[in-house]
């Protein structure tokens with residue numbers, strides 16, 4: 001199916017979340033949470049992510065995770081990931097119980113397009129201290145896409161991971177998963193990168209950007225993607241295609257905040273203060289801009 005049709009199909013099936021000027025939304029993507037082993041790209045940023053997410057929890061934000069939250073290609077068993085990053089999941093569970101968590105699937109967690117798989121892995125977890133099952137995300141739906149509808153400006157933002165329409169990531173994904181499991185995970189332990197990954201291959205990332213820009217222009221619609229691990233915040237002259245970036249970058253984690261009907265790109269880093277103490281800091285790197293600032 002041509003890419004524009006594939007994205008339109010996802011948009012048509014997307015749940016609409018109505019927001020207004022009092023809504024606070026944080027978008028992160030591509031955490032690629034693993035098992036805390038050497039191939040776990042998330043592990044090094046876990047303290048920064050946990051701090052950032054706590055900030056958003058306390059500030060009453062809704063957290064939307066835009067896919068590839070967990071690295072289910074390198075890790076067959078979600079339980080290993082859960083055990084490695086239990087504190088992150090417990091915080092996400094608190095968001096969920098306050099109706100402030102939404103999850104999309106990407107290509108590295110495309111298994112979650114199957115509701116039975118979601119139910120059997122995400123509904124509850126085994127608490128090893130008590131030996132009892134405890135609720136994690138009971139009844140959660142993992143979405144292919146979502147629409148944020150800002151009612152005061154009547155602006156819609158289409159949120160999607162962005163692998164859609166990619167042959168290897170979207171259609172024959174079991175092949176991609178096989179290669180990651182059989183080869184790239186092991187090669188990564190020796191410092192080699194997977195050349196089929198949009199995150200690690202500049203040409204593929206460019207192609208994803210081009211597709212999403214094209215979709216935005218053709219449909220006169222704002223779109224937020226991820227998948228490429230490259231943050232993007234368009235100028236007012238460009239098509240309104242944003243990209244959250246990822247949580248696994250070596251320099252900082254990036255995300256998109258929506259607050260007061262405005263959109264901004266933020267980075268969270270570890271930096272030394274004047275006294276030499278390391279601190280986790282939030283920088284607004286682009287925006288904020290009102291959602292209606294872009295012409296459609």
Ligand SMILES: [Mn+2]
Pocket residue numbers: 030068106107108161163227228
């Ligand atoms: Mn991806």
